[in-house]
Amino acid sequence: MPLMLPTIVRNLFGGPATRLYPFQVRDSFARARGHVEFDDNKCTLCGNCARRCPAAAIEINKEKKELTFFPARCIICEVCAEACRRDAITVEVKWRSPFYTKPVEVHQPKGKEKAS
Amino acid sequence: MAPRTIAPFGPQHPVLPEPIQLKITYEDEKVVDVLPAIGYGHRGIEKACELNEYPKNIYLCERICGICSCIHGITYCEVVERLWPVEIPPRAKFLRTIWSEMSRTHSHLLWLGLLADAFGFESMFMQFWRIREKVLDLLEMTAGQRVTQSISVIGGVRRDLNGEQKKKCIEVLKEVRKESEALIGVLANDYTVKARTVGKGVLSKDQAIALGCAGPTLRASGVCEDCRMQKYQAYGDLEFEPIVETAGDSYARAVVRARETLQAIDLQLEALGKLPAGDINVSVKGNPPANEAIFRSEQPRGEVFYYAKGNGTRNLERLRVRTPTYANIPSLLVMLPGCELADVPIIALSIDPCISCTER
């Protein structure tokens, strides 16, 4: 125990080591992976993201022109954002708050396939 | 003869964060026999890896274990790269090394804290974890997440370090080194720590080899074996000497981990200094050919063994993972008999059990 004394004394006079959380929030790091956002104006329903997603969190229905996203399955690996050719998927730094029920996001993208 | 009693240790026990049961037979206070019962955390990841497409397996393999997730992902990529084989750029090798060592630092600091907690030294536990938090922040800053970093892909890494991040890493790592040095001095010399760990759970050199132990458990018994001696990734360019202790008891295992923490920080600082410029990944097209490969890398807990067999399709034919704890559990059968019942938690903890790794 005597060897621990310098640390104990330092802690005694050093002030709190933690933040007063809800009042004092640490800034997220610039490239932290928080949650995934879809841009409906850019997405063309090409399906690259859904094919690459390791957690099967994205489903695409080309007939109904719908993209269904299951945030509770998402592991925020950023693979979809890397796969997207139209930059329609972005990874934001803020985390989602916890949810009580598993939400389902249905997107109806309006992006146009470029005539090439 | 005193009557024998059988007591279950676990599956839920304060020193064990994960479920494993040790059926302990004891006479008075002496342990006579022990039988581990596992299977509480089996998830069939090896089978799932066969059904999944091979790029998706990186994220699945990272979830084999929470603490060594980064090295699991990297090792999976390394073994699949060996199926072609693919040569990755030098910068990617260095970055993989830096992240591996960073996760070793945080894992060892976590374990040292848990050890302090197991013998009731709460303030030291808090101090170790406070230092660990800085390393986790570094991981979040560089890789994007605290625990499952997901930085490795087949053919390289996904993220690069910029100059500012490099500077910040060096600054924080030096700070972490100074603080952990002071605390490790306390751990290594404090008489309460020594009273609880010296001479407990002794494993001789021959026993350690015969039982096929791995990692710090093996090196604390005087066997100089470390997968980093294979000079994979950037370890060939760094000054690396395995850390070996000879006593073979719980104290030696703690000292090996404590010294490895400092060594890991030195390796990171050296690798950050020598970081070569260039690409961070090469693009790998097509499916793995019908071939088989093995790769071993050093995790915080010891040697992890990956075997992969491709069959030319998008799925792997077989993936086998032998994690270090899987190899270390039989050593409990030798270490525990003969010890006091009160020492069981410390000895069980001294192999750094990780049950989700063991059962996959």
Add this chain to the structure above:
Amino acid sequence: MIENLKEIKKDELLSEVKKYADAKARFVTAVCNDLGDKLEVTYYFNASPGMEMSALRIAVGKDEEVPSLTGIYLTAVLIENEMKETFGLKVKDIAIDFGGHMFLAQDSPVLPMLKEKKEAAGEKGGE
């Protein structure tokens, strides 16, 4: 490609493994593969000290018995039990036999790692 791989017959297994044990090699692990009509078991050893690795490979029919290594290397207990319950490899005389319930429970899939059961295992609990 696996370095230092030696294919041997089932009957030679114990005598070959004994040579490793006498040379104080460390048992690393065993890998079982389903080849359709046969099971292929590869035992990996690490020549201690150092990181030199070598392997012994045997191929056995699905109803053939394989001798247990646990008499020589106690540490093979876990892997032999695992191969027994996931591949149905018939290992004789394991030192500690968990009786097919080391990882799997009563209501788990039967022999989940075998290839021909791929569909069934996938539905039940593969993913």
